[in-house]
Amino acid sequence: MTVLTPEMQAAAVDLPCPTCDTADSARALVAQKLDCRDLRNALGSFATGVTVITARTTDGEAIGLTISSFNSVSLEPPLILWSLSVNSPKLEAFRNASHYAVNVLAADQQWLSDRFAGRSNDRFADLTYRSGLGDAPLLEGCCAWFECANDTQHAGGDHIIFLGHVERFAQGEAQSPLIFHNGRYRTLAP
Secondary structure (H helix, E strand, O other): OOOOOHHHHHHHOOOOOOOOOOHHHHHHHHHOOOOHHHHHHHHOOOOEEOEEEEEEOOOOOEEEEEEOOOEEEEEOOEEEEEEEEOOOOOHHHHHHOOEEEEEEOEOOOHHHHHHHHOOOOOOOOOOOEEEOHHHOEEEOOOOEEEEEEEEEEEEEOOEEEEEEEEEEEEEOOOOOEEEEEOOEEEEOOO
16 A cells, blocks of 8 residues: 555545446445445554565666555564555566565654655655665665565455565664554654
8 A cells, every 4th residue: 555645645535536436346335335435544544654665676776665554474484465556557566576675664754755655756866775685775764674585476456465575674773663544644652
């Protein structure tokens, strides 16, 4: 799930939901007595951390996206998951990458979340980062990094679920994570 900034959400409030407002999916929601916008709002009541997933394309281009769908799965073996819309222009690049990195953003990195959630093609311009496994970019100043082999992908409705095998990880010096809840960025109280 790509995190929308408050400005992006405000602009999208009156727009139809591209997933639910089609004839087939709207019928399915009516049959289930679900309202897409209400469902999205209810899902937004679950606070999530904010991450930037980074990788290298097969051509060597650095790619990255803001994602809030990151979760731990297993300690033995060490597995994580995240998901990406089947409509994402970066889907095939992530599907074909050998590795990707999960950069867990710190409370003072909202600007990074906004940058990687935006439409700019040069998201890495003027950024300082290190190269991780598979040459995946590791962004500076994060709370944590998880470097993962791109193990398995599963269809999950209108998303693809990426299951990654953690091959290396590190905790940063930043203690407080960036959080997203009810359509807004949040931070933990001291």
